[in-house]
Amino acid sequence: MPWQRLKGLLYPLLARLGPELSKTRIFWGIILFMAAVAVLALDYMPQKLDLKVGQPSPRDFKAPQGIVYESEVLTQKAREEAAAQVAPVYRVDNTVAAALTGRLDEIFREIKTVSGSAGDVGAKAALLKEKLNQINFSPASLQALAGADPTTVDTLREVTKNIVNRIMGEAVPQDALDAARDKMLAAVEEAAIEDKFKPAVAAIIRGLELKPNLIYDVAATMQKKEKAAAEVSPVQVTIRQNEKIVSDGELVTAEDIEALQKLGLLRSGASWGGLMGLVLYQAILVTLMLLYLRFFKREVYNNNRLLLLLGLLWLIFLIFARGVAAISLGGGTEITRLVAYLMPVAAGSMLVAILLDAGVAVVFTVFLALEAGIISGIYYQFVAVGVISGLVGIYCVSHLSQRSDLARSSLFLMLAGLIGVVALELMLRHTLFQMGIAAVLALANGLLSTVLTLGFLPFLENSFGITTAVKLLELSNPNHPLLKRLLLEAPGTYHHSILVANLAEAAADAVGADSLLARVGAYYHDIGKLKRPYFFIENQVTAENPHDRLAPTLSTLIISCHVKDGLEMAREYRLPQVIQDIIAQHHGATLMSYFYHKARENSREDSVNENDFRYEGPIPQTREAAIVMLADSVEAGIRSLPRPTPGRMEGFVRKIIKEKLEDGQLEASDLTFKDLSLIAEAFMRVLNGIFHNRVEYPEAVLKEMERRKNRNGVLHKQSAG
Structure with a gap:
């Protein structure tokens, strides 16, 4: 089978690009590639000719841009005229x-024979008349010829032949x-x-049947015509922008069809060369994109889901661009072509930046803009606007910190598109009317791109299991059911x-980690405490601690279960996997030292196993999970300080970090010693803002402040009255 042979050749070749390439990945890659080519190739497919020579034009046709080309029609016409003049x-x-x-030799041979025969002249003359009856001799001429001797006949023959040869x-x-x-x-x-x-x-000469000896030489004439036609140089046609090609109702000529x-205003057949080039x-x-991912974004290149997402986004926005290109604005071809300014390249760029990576989004933007330019008719202004809007969109969503950032991005997109379009239209010297339409389309593009981004984002997030900044912002809303329960119940x-x-x-x-993920993960890291809130000291409103009546092992079990309970609740409320990972890892395999030491005090030391008093883990696998672990430990422990001065707090913070490091809880988090130092400094900045020293006012100052407050209140009432 041909397909089997193709697979046999293709898979080994592609496998050399990397061991990550699987048959499934290759299969979907080929499907997406063929679909993208099919979308782009519509301009190269055979189409019915809209106009015919001699047919009235249905509308005015103007040149959307200047062009210089060799006219085959006019060149052929000029060559035909040159050949006709040959x-x-x-x-x-x-x-x-x-x-x-x-024929003369035959005639004079008869004359010589008769004149040389025996007999009288009269008989010979009669014989000559009989034999040469097709010649109208006079009697005197017959008598003269009959009496001529052979030498004279020969002389007459030569003279006659010379005359005929000379004239003919x-x-x-x-x-x-x-x-x-x-x-x-x-x-x-x-x-x-x-x-x-x-x-x-x-x-005799009158009796000869003369024929023309001048014959028409067909081969020589054709050769001369071909030479004259070949000497005609190709006719160059220059068409200026906005120049009218044919008017409404005017009979279309072959030159008009060619122009x-x-x-690109008329197509009449499949361009196989153009299709192969496409x-x-x-x-x-595609190769450049894959090479970029393989060498610079391995986390995307090695993930089949993310590669499929990137390919689908590419295809989806090619289809959107094709749909936009099919819109007709009316008012002529040059106006309709401006609709390409509406192609939502920025929407694809923002989605890639939010769902994957900003660097990948930059490359994606350039490639998508190039292909949008092909769809629009290979005009560089549409490529330029696509790149500008796409890069601005990436910048707008690269650091989302609140939900309004997405809405605000539409304003930046509209402004950037407007400035870019006006600049390009000025360079192209378009009319004010065209510039106005282009500006409106650029503004609409900014709004459309934002709407498409907001519309596609939830669907793609859920379909591909990706947690974006927008999703995290939604989870950070205090009205989320879990956070409301936490506020009311714990x-x-x-x-x-x-x-x-x-x-x-x-x-x-x-340390350059994902601060939004760390913040939202911290919001939900202890949701498991909702199952038994009063077993945790921060929720106890009385001095009685239920753990005083429980065995240390049971207390350890209750405390450690809040991690498992939190995971169950996270799955129930469909929290993203990255949040579930922080919930599972925010204690790692830390030792619950209070209950461990209490158990040792209540029994023989050698009978207490330290592992029985540790959380089940796993230890933090990401920097964000490790930071939440350290922040949790620091915030919980800082309450125990009797006098939280800056010096004491800093010593305590560094002690906590050192203990976690020595206990092996940070080994899988990729945090460096420098990162740990920066984390300690960041913790201190926040803690100093919480536990700063307050000024203690003397009693006399407080009384004076109260007196002034009362006086101001009286004055305010008087002025109001």
């Missing part, structure tokens, strides 16, 4: 003269036969022969989570 080529046919001289040796066309015969007769009168023989020779085809061009872009834990979130966000900013 004079026909004739040649002299020497066989005509040869045939005449042969020249070009004698059909219409010059009578003139040629007259020349021969005149030559006879001047010939050096006896006068009595001249009428006889003249009669419209050159301008396939090659698309292959180059207010101490809620307050603790808010403080942990502040610490985690500051630390993540300091």
Whole structure:
């Protein structure tokens, strides 16, 4: 089977690009590639000719841009005119003269035979008349010829042949036969022969059947015409922008059809060369994208889901661009073509930046803009606007910190598109009317791109299991059901989570981690405490601690279960996997030292296993999870400090970080020693803002402040009255 052979050749070749390539990945890659080519190739497919020569034009056609091309129609017309001006080529046919001289030899042979025979002249004359009856001899001429001796007959023959050869040796066309015969007769009168023989020779010449010897040379004439046509240089046609090609109702000529085809306003057949070029061009872009991902974005290149997402976004926005290009604005081709400014390249760029990576989005923007330019008719202004709007969109969504950022991005997109379009239209010297339409389309593009981004984002997030900044912002809303339950059912834990979130966000900013993920993860890290809130000290409103009546092992089980309970609740409320990971890892395999030491005090030391008093883990696998762990430990422990001065707090913070490091809880988080130092400094900035020293006012100052407050209140009432 051909397909089996193709797979046999293709898979080993592609496998050399990297061990990550699987048959499934190759299969979907080929499907997406073919679909993208099909979308782009619509301009190269056969289409019915809209106009025919001699048909009235249905509307005005103007050139959307200037163009210079070699006109095949005008060149062919000029060559035909040059060939038509070539004079026909004739040649002299020497066989005509040869045939005449042969006939003369026959005539004079008969004359010589008769004149040389025995008998009287009268009998010979009668015999000559009988044998040469086709010649109208006079009786005197017959008598003269019958009495001529052989030498005289030979002389007459040579003279006659010379006259015929001389006259017929020249070009004698059909219409010059009578003139040629007259020349021969005149030559006879001047010939050096006896006068009595001249009428006889003249009669012989009159009896000859003359034929033209000038023949039309077809081959030579065609060769001359071809040479004249080949010497004609190709006709260059220059069409200026906005120049009218054909008016409404005007009869269309072949030159008009050709001009419209050159301008891309009319197509009449499949461009197989263009189609092959398009396939090659698309292959180059896909290869460059894959190479970029393989060498610079391995996390995307090695993830089949993310690669499929990138390919689908590419295809989706190619389809959108094709749909926009099909919109007709009316008002002529040059106005309709401006609709390409509406192609929502920025929407694809923002989605890639939000769902994947800003660097990938930049490359994606350039490639998508290039292909949008192809769809729009290979005009660079649409490519330029696509790149500008796409890069601005990436910038707008690269650091989302609140939900209004997405709405605000539409304003930046509209402004950037407007400035870019106006600049390009000025360079292209378009009319104010065209510039106005282009500006409106640019503004609409900014709004459309934002709407498409907001519309596609939830669907793509859920379909591909990606947690974006927008999703995290939604989860950070205090009205989320879990956060509301935490506030009402475990207010101490809620307050603790808010403080942990502040610490985690500051630390993540300091080390370049995802501060939004750290903040939202901190909001939900202790939701498992909702199952048994009063077993946790921050939710206990009385001095009685239920753990005082429980065995340390049971207390350990209750406390450690809040991680498992939190995961169950996170799955129930469909929290993203990254948040579930922080919930599962925010304690790692930390030792619950209070209950461990309490158990050792209540029993023999050697009978207590330390592992029984540790959380089940796993230890933090990301920087964000490790930061939440450190922030949780610092916030919980800082409460135990009797006098939280800056020096004591800093020592405590660094002690907590050192203990986690030595306990092996940070080994999988990729945090460096420098990162840990920056985290400690960030924690201190937040803690100093919470536990700063307050000024203690003297009693006299307080009384004076109260007196002034009362006085101001009285004055305010008087002025109001």
